[in-house]
Amino acid sequence: MALTMTPKERRQAKTRQAILDTARKIINSKGIDGLSIRSIAKAIDYSPAGLYEYFASKEEIVWAVCSQGQNRLYEAMAQVDPALPDVEYVIELGSAYLNFAAEYPDFFLLMFTTAPQSMRNQAPPGKEIDKEMMGQDSAFTILVEAMGRGVENGTFVLLQNQTVMELAINAWIQVHGTAMLWLTQLRYLNIPLEHIARQSQTTFVRGITR
Amino acid sequence: MALTMTPKERRQAKTRQAILDTARKIINSKGIDGLSIRSIAKAIDYSPAGLYEYFASKEEIVWAVCSQGQNRLYEAMAQVDPALPDVEYVIELGSAYLNFAAEYPDFFLLMFTTAPQSMRNQAPPGKEIDKEMMGQDSAFTILVEAMGRGVENGTFVLLQNQTVMELAINAWIQVHGTAMLWLTQLRYLNIPLEHIARQSQTTFVRGITR
DNA sequence: TTGATTGCCGAACACTGTTCGGATTCTAGA
DNA sequence: TCTAGAATCCGAACAGTGTTCGGCAATCAA
Structure with missing residues (x-):
């Protein structure tokens, strides 16, 4: 272009x-x-x-910064080797997400808290921050495909009436909760991220495998 | 007093x-x-x-508001009947947490994002927002006791070298992630909170029970 | 009835995002 | 090449913010 x-x-x-x-x-x-x-x-x-x-405004600048941040997050997760086994692949995707959060704490918090709130109103039409998140070439899409593959292979098991996308949302919840809670609380208590992240991921995998 | x-x-x-x-x-x-x-x-x-x-400052006002918010969250969770069976008790605690987040979205986001960041520096000594969170009569303490009871009863199973507090942190991560992701993303996609919360809690319980 | 403390306010300061009018500078058309 | 117009950029100003300071009352202790 x-x-x-x-x-x-x-x-x-x-x-x-x-x-x-x-x-x-x-x-x-x-x-x-x-x-x-x-x-x-x-x-x-x-x-x-x-x-x-x-x-046009400061908010538009912040919005654009966040939008490019979504791309950076996508690229970080896209570098994880898809040839990994189902479970390891999902875990590595989560680790990429967490590394991103740990490396740019203020940036990450901005992208996922203050930004989606105040900028929803005047984002470019068709480019809202949520569409950005769910759309093609987004970090979430990688997660959906990873979970879908695991379900097809029989590695992961769906709940009753649960879709693959919903399972991916649950995976997102788990890793996002780890990132947010560590950034806003746990890190000030000197609790190392890797330690708690490993436990969280292990428990989650245990919950979605048969 | x-x-x-x-x-x-x-x-x-x-x-x-x-x-x-x-x-x-x-x-x-x-x-x-x-x-x-x-x-x-x-x-x-x-x-x-x-x-x-x-x-002394606006930040001190916001800090005090957040501090009282922690108490409100504690009271909301303290009203859950401890006589419930282990699993139901933990689920109801999570629901109380989520209801609080859904009822006061801006307040909740303030308590758990912007507040812990900017106010860490000049909070009253010994009353930092994290001490507040981990201390006695805090929402987290209720969760720790609930998880500890479940472990004693053999309802919940610990990972290798995992403490009860770490298990409670994992439960917190799960419910906090649900709250944050719904408040900042999912609710704008018209995804109902109850729907995704039920799946998330079911998967988590599945991960910590034998 | 003093004297001192408390409670409260008007005015100001330094900062913020934003707008507007007027200068430059660049560019495209005759 | 000359010129009209657009693209850039800035100085100054406006309304709003958190905060400080000096001083005016009201209240309280002796």
């Missing part, structure tokens, strides 16, 4: 990306409260007003 | 509680972004500066 762009469009895209990159860096270093229009502007040698040529 | 207070202290406590009550109401109606010092002050016929006689 970059080949079909005019020089003007390329400049625009470059500036847009520079804004998003600095915004993401500030979030990862100073947290979401340390992110201001003026701090972004100063970092890229722009006037605060100048940013509004590229984004 | 209210009996040992001087009239002056009673007045102070009354005003403090009025501040916290209005703050909680604003959070539940307008969300956390709708909460401002000036909006609280206007609601109780005070000047913005007047509130600083009772709380």
Whole structure:
């Protein structure tokens, strides 16, 4: 797609990306409260007003950062080897999810808490954060396919009237709960993530295998 | 304790509680972004500066609101009948947790996401939000005792080298993940909470029973 | 009746996101 | 090449935020 762009469009895209990159860096270093229009502007040698040529509001910037975060999460999970056995594959997918959360805590919390709330109203039509999550090339899709494969192979067993997607949601719940609880509570009690994550995953696998 | 207070202290406590009550109401109606010092002050016929006689900062107000929220969550879970069989008891505890989250979504999200982050630094010493969570008369304590009882009765089985507290953390992860994922994602996809919660709890119980 | 403390407020400060008008600079068409 | 118009960008301002400070009353202790 970059080949079909005019020089003007390329400049625009470059500036847009520079804004998003600095915004993401500030979030990862100073947290979401340390992110201001003026701090972004100063970092890229722009006037605060100048940013509004590229984004309509601060929320739109944060939304775009989160949207790219979903892609990063997808790529992290897509790197897990699908040739692994069913159980190991699902566990490794979960570990990729958790590593992402542990590496970028503020970013992860932003993507899954404050972001979906306040930005639901003015996200680009057809590109809401939930559609983004469920759509093609999303992290959740990888999980659905992994669970579906396990069910077909007879490795995982469905509950009564349970669909594969619902099973995937349950897997998501388990790993997401681990990430959220560790980020907001357990890590301050010096409880290591790997320790509790292994237990949680083991119990979950025990619950869905026969 | 209210009996040992001087009239002056009673007045102070009354005003403090009025501040916290209005703050909680604003959070539940307008969300956390709708909460401002000036909006609280206007609601109780005070000047913005007047509130600083009772709380040192806005964050201290939010912290106190969250702290009282922990108590409300504890009371909700304490009302579950302990005479229930092990499995039903744990499930009902989880349902109480989920009902709380569904009834006060913004409040719940505040308690478990933005709050623990930003207020860790200047919470009253010995009263950090995590100590609050793990301490006596906390919601988590109820869960620990419930799991411990189930283990003693042989209803629940521990993993290798797993403690009862770790098992309780896993139960917490499961129910917390359900709450968070539904509040931030699933409810916008019109997925009913009861539906997905039942599956999640069933799978978890299946994972910890022999 | 003093003197001091408490309770409360108006005004101000530094910050935030955002808008608007006016400068530049770039670009496309005759 | 010249010019009209669009694309960029900025300074200044506005409304809102949390917070501080000086001072004015009311209350309380001696």
